[in-house]
Amino acid sequence: MSVESLKEQLKIVSIELEEIIFSPELEKFRGKIDKISIGISMDLEKNFERDPVSHKRYESLAVYIKFILKDDVSKEFLASITATTQYEIRILKLSEVTPEFYLHLHTIAVEHCAGWFAYRAAGTALENYNLQHIGPEQFGNKVQEYIINIWG
Amino acid sequence: METNKEINFGYRKQKIKLLEWEVKFSFDQNSSMFWEPEFEIFMGDIDANGHHELTIDAILYYRPDKDNYAFMIKTRNVFRVGFYNDYSNKNFIISILMDVALAHTRAICLDKNMEEKLPLPLIPNFKPSMLHRYANIRLFTPSLIECSYERRHQSGKLNAIVGNMNIGIEEFRNYVIKFEPKPITHPDSIIAGLTHKEGEMQGYANFNYDYEHHEGDEWKMHIDYGMGILPIAEIKVRSSFLLHCKEEELFSIPVLSVIIEEAIINCNERFTEQCKVHNIEFDGSIPANDEQLKMHSQHVINQYFGSRKKDDINNNKMKNDPQPMTFGENTILITKGTFMILDEILFHNNAFDHKHNWEAVSECPIIEPFYLTLKANYMEIEKGEIQLTFFQTVLFYLCLDVALQMMISEHSDKLQAALIKNNFVPERQKEYIKFGNEFYKRLNKNLKDCGATITNLEARRDWASIIR
Numbered sequence: 001m002s003v004e005s006l007k008e009q010l011k012i013v014s015i016e017l018e019e020i021i022f023s024p025e026l027e028k029f030r031g032k033i034d035k036i037s038i039g040i041s042m043d044l045e046k047n048f049e050r051d052p053v054s055h056k057r058y059e060s061l062a063v064y065i066k067f068i069l070k071d072d073v074s075k076e077f078l079a080s081i082t083a084t085t086q087y088e089i090r091i092l093k094l095s096e097v098t099p100e101f102y103l104h105l106h107t108i109a110v111e112h113c114a115g116w117f118a119y120r121a122a123g124t125a126l127e128n129y130n131l132q133h134i135g136p137e138q139f140g141n142k143v144q145e146y147i148i149n150i151w152g
Numbered sequence: 153m154e155t156n157k158e159i160n161f162g163y164r165k166q167k168i169k170l171l172e173w174e175v176k177f178s179f180d181q182n183s184s185m186f187w188e189p190e191f192e193i194f195m196g197d198i199d200a201n202g203h204h205e206l207t208i209d210a211i212l213y214y215r216p217d218k219d220n221y222a223f224m225i226k227t228r229n230v231f232r233v234g235f236y237n238d239y240s241n242k243n244f245i246i247s248i249l250m251d252v253a254l255a256h257t258r259a260i261c262l263d264k265n266m267e268e269k270l271p272l273p274l275i276p277n278f279k280p281s282m283l284h285r286y287a288n289i290r291l292f293t294p295s296l297i298e299c300s301y302e303r304r305h306q307s308g309k310l311n312a313i314v315g316n317m318n319i320g321i322e323e324f325r326n327y328v329i330k331f332e333p334k335p336i337t338h339p340d341s342i343i344a345g346l347t348h349k350e351g352e353m354q355g356y357a358n359f360n361y362d363y364e365h366h367e368g369d370e371w372k373m374h375i376d377y378g379m380g381i382l383p384i385a386e387i388k389v390r391s392s393f394l395l396h397c398k399e400e401e402l403f404s405i406p407v408l409s410v411i412i413e414e415a416i417i418n419c420n421e422r423f424t425e426q427c428k429v430h431n432i433e434f435d436g437s438i439p440a441n442d443e444q445l446k447m448h449s450q451h452v453i454n455q456y457f458g459s460r461k462k463d464d465i466n467n468n469k470m471k472n473d474p475q476p477m478t479f480g481e482n483t484i485l486i487t488k489g490t491f492m493i494l495d496e497i498l499f500h501n502n503a504f505d506h507k508h509n510w511e512a513v514s515e516c517p518i519i520e521p522f523y524l525t526l527k528a529n530y531m532e533i534e535k536g537e538i539q540l541t542f543f544q545t546v547l548f549y550l551c552l553d554v555a556l557q558m559m560i561s562e563h564s565d566k567l568q569a570a571l572i573k574n575n576f577v578p579e580r581q582k583e584y585i586k587f588g589n590e591f592y593k594r595l596n597k598n599l600k601d602c603g604a605t606i607t608n609l610e611a612r613r614d615w616a617s618i619i620r
Contacts, residue, residue: 119170
């Protein structure tokens with residue numbers, strides 16, 4: 001089963017834009033931020049649900065993302081954003097879930113944060129800053145381990 | 153159909169922005185309503201690192217049926233994309249970034265929903281196969297995003313030896329300024345008596361240049377090389393090079409020969425490519441020869457040391473007092489609208505007499521290489537504040553004056569087809585005229601406040617009568 005085929009079957013059922021916080025002192029950083037240090041927390045939770053009409057079981061996947069942005073020099077807090085993206089898909093076997101698919105679930109969730117952040121940051125000292133996507137390196141060499149923990 | 157691809161690419165987001173949203177009529181959520189996406193995609197210039205700028209405008213319509221919509225939202229998503237020389241997967245990669253653009257739009261739309269208390273459902277996950285189809289059939293409309301020039305192939309590194317010095321030359325951009333098929337039925341071919349497909353051919357070439365001198369020893373040298381083969385076609389290509397060297401090194405035969413030779417190679421390659429695009433069977437070329445390279449190089453050197461250098465000294469004060477110009481929707485509209493209109497009357501639209509029009513605007517002096525450099529610099533405005541010399545500022549306002557007069561005169565009718573094709577719809581045209589006029593008046597006031605007198609701006613010409 002290719003990642004493209006799994007992506008075809010994926011439904012995005014909700015996004016919870018939970019919290020976005022900008023430092024009240026953000027304005028003092030305008031034009032002075034050379035580098036931003038980024039902290040990112042991610043989590044994926046899987047639950048089984050049953051369709052009330054067809055009674056078929058399916059998987060509900062919640063990907064939680066939190067970014068914390070700090071000025072790299074002063075280490076002062078600049079902003080943070082938290083959002084959870086909820087997907088639905090048929091019940092998956094461990095052998096079907098590839099690292100690419102696992103990464104895709106996180107990528108789309110991160111891009112939701114990026115879109116929301118860009119919209120809310122307009123007019124602030126962070127308006128030209130974009131939250132970047134994550135790559136496999138963000139998970140170290142543990143992607144397969146995470147996949148087994150969830151689907152194994 | 154399953155797709156299973158190993159792809160190698162990287163991207164970085166440059167900008168995510170809500171451009172427009174509209175509630176057209178009140179609506180209740182019902183099961184018959186659906187979301188439909190539309191995309192405007194433009195692959196822009198390539199940077200020194202070999203990355204492309206890819207702009208995806210994602211437009212989402214919430215529709216009761218295929219002809220109407222109740223709500224629309226449009227976002228602009230600008231990426232830097234590295235294809236790592238693997239262009240075979242270009243459309244596939246673009247479709248992935250379309251998905252990313254949709255994710256941005258989904259989140260922004262959700263926030264907008266909450267702000268405006270709209271009963272909109274979540275923008276769904278669109279199937280990758282559908283996005284692939286979109287990517288495959290997409291039209292790179294050279295719309296407001298980039299006007300009318302197109303990005304060309306990858307940048308290259310060159311070098312030249314001057315004395316004991318090895319001068320590094322970086323080619324950072326080349327693009328087709330103009331391509332025009334000139335078959336046996338074209339007036340130029342008829343005048344030249346070349347009206348037989350298999351008959352004789354006639355080649356010609358033209359050369360021009362411009363340069364920009366930045367702080368330190370940074371130079372940008374632009375070569376505009378044009379060639380025509382009758383009865384086939386005519387092309388003009390701008391190749392731009394970046395150098396860090398002393399004046400006497402740049403303006404030397406060895407360095408200029410390398411640059412000009414590369415520009416001629418680019419021109420020939422683009423000619424072959426454009427012939428293919430236009431279904432013209434031709435695989436010949438007009439290669440550069442040493443004599444030609446030396447002649448063009450000497451021309452540049454003579455002109456630089458004979459006149460341009462002196463002009464630069466006089467312009468120094470202007471250069472030290474640059475006019476900042478910042479990003480804003482109106483500024484972008486004015487900038488891109490102006491160059492789109494001027495491109496039509498000077499290069500693309502055959503309803504206009506290009507030769508006559510160039511002669512007319514050159515008196516201002518909107519000279520072709522200056523115009524192209526000005527346009528390239530102004531097109532950077534979307535990426536942030538740009539610094540323009542006083543001369544460039546005045547030149548832009550002259551261009552604006554011409555463009556505005558075109559839009560409010562009978563010439564406007566001849567422009568409509570191209571403007572609408574380029575997404576410069578009547579509503580935008582109205583805004584362009586309104587904001588453009590305000591912009592123009594503001595400059596005159598600023599200049600008067602500074603005590604400056606610019607004859608070219610004070611005595612407005614009747615461009616509607618001059619342009620043909």
